[in-house]
Amino acid sequence: MLRLENVHASYDKSEALRGIDLSVTPGEVVCLIGRNGVGKTSTMRAIVQDQITVTQGRVSFEDSDLVGLRPYQIVRRGVGYVPEDRRVFQSLSVLENLRVPSAKAAGRRQWSLDDVFALFPQLYEYRRRTAGVMSGGEQQMLSIARSLLTNPRLLLLDEPHEGLAPKVAEEVVGAIIELKAEGVAMLVSEQALHTIRRCADRVYVVDRGQTVWDGTVEEFYAHPEITEKYLMVQ
Amino acid sequence: AEDGPIKVGFVGGLTGACAALVEDELNAVRMGVDELNAAGGILGRQVELVVRDSQTKPDEGAKQSRELIVGEDIDLLTGVCSSSVMLAMTAVSKELKVPFYSAIGSTQKANVEAYQPYFWQVQANATMEAVAAAEYVAKKPEWRRIVPMGFDYEWGHSSVDAFTTHLKKLRPEIEITDPIFPKVGEANMAPYITAALAKQPDAIFAAVFGGGLASLIKQGQGYGMFERSNLVTLLTVDALQSMGDAMPKERVFGVARAPFFAIEDSEDARAFIAHYRSKYGEYPTDWSINGYDGLMFYAAAAEAAGSVEPDALMKAVHEITFDGLRGNALKVRAFDGQMNAPSYVGEVSFEDGYDFAIMKNVEVYAGEALMWPEETIQAARDAAK
Amino acid sequence: MILVQLVNGLMEGMMLFLIASGLTLIFGVSRIINFAHGSLYMLGAFLTWQLVPLLAPGTVAGFFGAVLLSAVLVAVIGTIFEMLILRRIYGADTLMQLIITIALVFILRDAVRTIWGPNSLSVPMPDAMMGALVIGDNFFPIFPFVIFGAGLVVVLAMILVIHFTRAGILLRAATDDRGMASLLGVNEKLVFTLVFAAGCFLAGLAGGMAAPYGDVNYLLDTTVIVSAFIVCVIGGLGNLYGALAGAMVVGVTKAMGVMFFPRLAMVLIFLIMAAVLVARSLGRQAGPAR
Amino acid sequence: MMARLARAEMPRLRQMLFVAGAVAALEAVNRLTGVSGSLLVAEIIIMMVFASSLNLLMSFGHMVSFGHAAYFGLGSYGFALAITRFDVPAEAALVFGPLLAGIGGLVFGALCVRLTEIYFAMLTLACAQITYTVLFQWYDFTGGDTGLTGFMTPRFGLSEANFASAAMVLALVCLYVLWRVVHSPLGLAIRSVGQDRYRAEALGLSPRRVQLVAFVISAFFAGVAGTLFAVFHGNAFPDYAGLGFTLDALIMVVLGGLNSFLGGVWGALVYTLLKNFVPLMTAHWELILGLILLAIVLVMPHGLAGGVKRLAGMLGWGALR
Amino acid sequence: MTQLRSDLILTARGLRKTYGQFVALNDVNFDLRGGEKHALIGPNGAGKSTFISCVAGQLPGVEGAVLFRGRDIGSLRPHQLAHRGIGRTFQISRTFLQMTVLENMTAAYVIAADSWTSLRRRVLARQQDKAANMLRIIGLSQRAHERVLDLPLGERKRLEFGMALAGDPDLLLLDEPTAGMSIKERHHLMDFVAERIDATGKTLLFVEHDIDVVLKIASRVTVMVRGGILVEGTPAEIAANKEVQAVYLGEAH
């Protein structure tokens, strides 16, 4: 459903992506891994046309070209995006944050407030809190919940575990599994795979703005030299 | 050019604060030029009007005047409205020695400190108007306490000063409180009205105009100003017209420059009013009448001088006696270029046949009595040096 | 008299708030300094003058109908302008947007002068709003209370919209993080257009409401824009409650100034503005977050 | 720019040729189009100095002033008041205009540089309005709203054409000084603070001090323009410190093109021409002027200098920055 | 003990910084010896940048004391610190984007020499020569006349580093100098930095996420977590530390 072919993209003049190839099929969870600053976030931004400009290559979703569309149009086609810095609306309450998403997006499943509260019961508890004062983990949940309300068929999750306590991270993994069961495809960026190996199907390794390796999770673990070469040495 | 047309340079504030006044003046001047030309022109030469927009800015006024004088070779400069533009233009007239008169702008500064021999003004200057108001107020013995009010700038201050000084002279026992000076063009007069009424005056003399005046009258009604006091202010025909129904039915007294309803007993004036109405579909305002009178006075002076050459013309300007719409025997005093133009003070009243208030019992004050004597002016000029 | 002046000040304050609310609204969301705000106010006043005689003159309903209709017309004009011109240069330097709105000032001034002439006009006050409440020696005219009421309605409506409707939520979300709103499927350009329209509506509304209280002339634009700036700056640009507070401060100061420093009337407000700005600068400011 | 200078003498020669050509063209217009032409040329030149002074602030210091006319007005009044109130001979009074403007810049600037961005701009507006009000109301000293007139022969009695030439010489000096400022260590400091005050601060520069220096220099040259204007007309009015002149200068600089030394010059040229000729063609000059402004901004969102540069690039010229 | 103190170039005692209710730095005590190449690592949001900003005088409302060569610098403004010998770079690189590379560097020298009030061409030329020389050292001579805006991020970072060197600072603070660079670029830049530091005997304090680089360059490492210091030690000690692996290196999330 999503396909990137030889995508180059840049911020103003500085090039961040130098050849990204990847695809996501319906219902699949694909993991994008690589260390800091290699271009995982930029890849996601290139998909939703946020901040970054695609200078070369093709980005298509369900056979229609996304380059040149405005972000809200892409989201309405069924691509949800949870940015790495979460970007909750600081001065709005949780409930208000959840009312921002446009319901016009046409996904298979129509998410309601009750659905997301069922997924993240803590949010219901804190629904009247100002989003800005919540902890990072809570903000992360809010950000995911908010995206779900755009009824995505494909969800882009940028480092969903970043800064989360292990327990919370576990909950997010749980949520991803649940979403996968709902049939939502996902592209998840990670620095290291261990957090979501339970739910990921395939892996792309990104380095210096390029996809340098891809394969199934099993293959990834079968090739420790990939980790040696492209990920953090531990 | 001795045989070409006589060129009248009209540099007026067609845009900016003066636009409404200048439009009326220009209408009448256009009409006057047509009439003159139909009757063979001045000294047998056609009159050509060259119009420029000063945007009511002194630098623009000066620049346009200079351009018309050197570029268009105009014989006469006029059209000015605001005091500052007038002072800027009179300086140009002085430098380039081109006759210049004012029919709207009326600061006495142009007669006193800034006087120059090529200048005259054909309406009562601001000081004369204030003196006329004082004369009128002095005749109301039941008014014992007066609050003067004026816009906080030269015109407001000098009007209040002249009014106060003259009234004190006429009625030493009358109580005149400290003046109140709202900022120019203030749209919210409520605080000033409150302050004025707190002094429990029998009358308020207000040297304000335009938006500020409209606000004073409209907002004053809410404070019972016209039950508790009287208002004496500058009320030209355009102000009466724009107030419409909102004008209080009584206790407003207006000082005017050339209200058409006060000059209707003259044949010429009636004809002019009729002609103007048929041409522009509205009554001529004070600005139209003075503008027309000004042009006709120039024509008379030029005929008398037999030339429009500046020095000869100025000699005639200072010598001739002119019968105009506002009455007979109008003369320009050589000492300060001031015409002995009358001032009109009356009581606002709604009369049949008009869809706006006019004034009744209008008293006409002849110019001579209102003008500062030459000694006073000389003293002021010396003091300014 | 102090009491009356205080009331005068509060009344003027609310008028100023009406004037400034639209400016601050637009700035808050789109960072555009709308120099044409005063011109739109003026347009609202002239349209009201035109409409009042057509809609049951002299009646309260006729008056409010005319004011609302004028405000809507002004909003329509603003929207067209935003969609045709302003929207094209959202990417350029904000100063270019400023120049664009200055150009609009020129255009509207000429349009108004051409259509209605340079003379000042008078909008009749509905009969029911004339007169005053007389308490002892003190007169409290009714009309300012009407304006005050209208201002209150606007404040309440804005609070209601901003805090309790989805439109308000979107508006605040776009103010917080415009890009993220777009990433949630919100057409943020449309939000901008609507906010601009709302700002213009408020400008027109203020112009219409104030029309019967003074005269309507084609020089209102400059005086109004300067007051609106002052109010917004004192209250903090883009801050609705700040604008309300700023308006009250300016209104009351002006009224009190008449009693205590009559000669300072013209500068007083600017002195306050300068003082507020300088006070804002005291204390050490933080460097960049990173 | 500086680098270009250092790199080779060629562009420098070209720059000098360009300046010589521009001066020759203006002088030709001045001499050949009669008095009206000379008046126009003089006005354009004065506005070039005024706009360039603001340009120093805006393009290089990245400080937006909404009250630059204050210093223009102070320039006019410094000069006029020295003559009328202190009996300074007119020729000697010339220095007092820029001086007063500079002092005004120092006082107001010290307040303004404490703020940044929109609040900086708003404080400059407040300062300018205070200046305007003082000039407008201090009747005994400044002549109030009726201003100061008749204190000198306009243009010191020079003919219009000669005055325009003299103004041109003075303007060249001013522009040269401004150019030198921009291309000096000080200019580098001003630009540094303008582009990234935190970086400049971390390198050891006090941003406020640099901004204040820029502000004073800018005010000084606005004062030169104001003084010239007072000499040109032989008068001084509070309007010269008013919103109108502020907006004019702002429009000139933005229209001319930010981030370019000649932005103010181009803007002054084009906008003054428009303001002069459009009203001659139609009574609806405000409408037409507004539409032309819209058109220019839409067609050239980076200003005239940007457009000119692009054009020069197409013609294979460089170095007209 | 006294001897040990005298070779301390930077000392922080009880540093505390809060944003509203959020505690970004919580009672941080930190010592930096002259001549060290000290790395600061830790998870996102640990307070590393905040700490650097405190030392560089960029933050108001910091509690506690910062001593630079034994003197309290807590109240000094960044530009004063620069003249006392503290140079820095920013996490999000800050350069004068609209100016050329040479102009950027010249500006740094002009400011360092405190000759910014000058109008003289000669002064400019002198600093320009120095700047050109530094550009050669950092390998940007080829780019001298390009606008920084047109430079790739790596070169901007390199330029920023060169600018920080212009003031010949005794202590250099680098906040994530290699963020956003390719691996080769990173090592290249940091090797160069280390070499400059060793050659001049200066002190370096840097924040870095790339653990390879840290292990290779740093002489000592401090790990920060949630506003406090977790542990300090040699690179080898840090790499072996279980706790560090847990919170930062991420073995067991």
Ligand SMILES: Nc1ncnc2c1ncn2[C@@H]1O[C@H](COP(=O)(O)OP(=O)(O)OP(=O)(O)O)[C@@H](O)[C@H]1O
């Ligand atoms: N202005 C601010 N207001 C509120 N919180 C802030 C502010 N600046 C920083 N913080 C918070 O302070 C904490 C420490 O931030 P800091 O930038 O020092 O982290 P860091 O260790 O440098 O992280 P990174 O590796 O991501 O750069 C973070 O949680 C951040 O959100």
Ligand SMILES: Nc1ncnc2c1ncn2[C@@H]1O[C@H](COP(=O)(O)OP(=O)(O)OP(=O)(O)O)[C@@H](O)[C@H]1O
């Ligand atoms: N807004 C921006 N402007 C300019 N450059 C940027 C911007 N955002 C990111 N970059 C640069 O683009 C490159 C790729 O960054 P990106 O954020 O995509 O990496 P990442 O793999 O997501 O890293 P991380 O693990 O830190 O999230 C980096 O060099 C980064 O510095």
Ligand SMILES: [Mg+2]
């Ligand atoms: Mg990322």
Ligand SMILES: [Mg+2]
């Ligand atoms: Mg950091």
